[in-house]
Amino acid sequence: MRLTVNGTEHEVEVEPEMPLLWVLRDELNITGPKYGCGIAQCGACTVHVDGVAVRSCQLAIGDLAGGEVTTIEGLGQPESLHAVQQAWVEHQVAQCGYCQSGQIMQAASLLDFNPAPTDADIDAAMSGNLCRCGTYPRIRAAVKAAAQKLQGA
Amino acid sequence: MMKRTLWAPLALLAATGVWAAGETIEINPPAEGSVSTEEGLAAWGRIYEVASHPRCANCHTGESDRPMWSGPSYGKARPHGMNIRAGESRIGAEHILCSTCHTTKDEDWSNANAVPHAAPRVAAEWQLAPVEADWFGRSSVEICRQLRDPERNGDRDMLELAAHLDHDLILHWAWAPGGGREPAPYSLQEHVNDILTWGVAGMPCPEN
Known part of the structure; x- marks a missing residue:
């Protein structure tokens, strides 16, 4: 296959x-x-x-x-991070880090569909990605920052 | 943003579905004039048992774009977890696509829904039923009047309702949900037969 x-x-x-x-x-x-x-x-x-x-x-x-x-x-490379990955680093989102691969992939997909999401849009799209460390406020902030980066790009 | 025809694959019965591999449906309506109103109403009663069953009604939520979790395996009825909203698109395009978790089968493998609590999947795009097909918590009279109204049933007559049940694979899942979920009552073929019986009787609805 x-x-x-x-x-x-x-x-x-x-x-x-x-x-x-x-x-x-x-x-x-x-x-x-x-x-x-x-x-x-x-x-x-x-x-x-x-x-x-x-x-x-x-x-x-x-x-x-x-x-x-x-x-x-494959989303980004160390020398050229995807905007969501970059925002993740800047906002120090991860604690244990286990969920962040899924979080980042979901957030990148969200921004493809909706380049300027509101807090409610982010919550609606990201609610299926659980974070046992409870970093949700930082996730939301990073997604908004990534959206701004992508819009300014 | 994606736009889909509301009456595309889902429309009538059930909202979610896999089909049992190889299942075929026969559409043989009774002869015109051979079904009394009483028999038609009895058939409708069985149709309502199906339409109001959680396997079907959970995704027929009308104006609400939130699918429901209800039925014997869910305890108290509540909206679908994870803040799920199907949006105007009814496939979640405005929020998170239904297909993110309810993936679309390509190969028709029969044990796709064997795992309890996993997201059911079918060989069709998962979606919420159209707004007009508002069944969750609705009475027999309300659903009956909707189903016989071409303005609200996808402009279908009796045979087209039956054909819809035959063709739209997502509906078949209601009778083979897997994962410990209770299936819709009767069988798909019996349900199609009841639709035809009810139709030949003139689609009678209860008085109240």
């Missing part, structure tokens, strides 16, 4: 029912997307498929249908 992740094509021999998250982490050793709950309740595994946020624990590899996958590893 073929799939493209962060611009690189891969061939994996797995059952079509295997969740994309398992393929990424166990078959391709792409470990940015995290396993949290396995049932779309926490958002830690969020990646993009064709640019749109998806819970990779809920997407069977056989259902990918040629969609191109982007993980946190």
Whole structure:
């Protein structure tokens, strides 16, 4: 089975029912997307498929249908961070950091749909991404800062 | 922003759905004039049991764009967790897409919804039913009048209602929800038969 992740094509021999998250982490050793709950309740595994946020624990590899996958590893690079990653650093959002890969991917997807989100827009889009450290106020601030960066770019 | 036709795949019955692999429906209406009003009302009573069942009504929330969590496996009825709103698009485009978690099946694998509490998925785009198809908490009379009103049922006659149940795969999930969820009553075929029986009887509705 073929799939493209962060611009690189891969061939994996797995059952079509295997969740994309398992393929990424166990078959391709792409470990940015995290396993949290396995049932779309926490958002830690969020990646993009064709640019749109998806819970990779809920997407069977056989259902990918040629969609191109982007993980946190492909969103930006150390020398050229995505605006959301940059805002994350500037606002020191992460505490334990376990959820931040999913948070950042969800936030980047939100800003693609809605370049100038209100606090309510951010809360509506980000409520499916849980943070056990409770960094929600900093997440919201970072998303707003990223939106301003992207609009000024 | 994405715009979708409100009466696209979901519309009538249930709001969420996978279909059972290989399930086929026969659409054989009774002969014209062969069904009494009494029999039509009895068929309607069964249709209402389906329409008002949580598997269907939870995503038929009318003006509200918040799907509901209710039914035997949910305890007290409450809006879908995670602050979910389907928006005017009814697919969540204004907030977070339903398909973020309710991913769309490409391969028709039968155990896709075996895991309790996971987001159900079907071979169609997950979405809330149109505003006009307002069923959650509504009475038998209210739902009956909506379903027979072409202005509010997607301009469908009896056969088109039945065909809608046959074609729109998201509706099939209500009878095979998996994950320990209670399915809608009767079977999809029995429900289609009841729609046809009710239709041939002239779509009678209870008085009150």
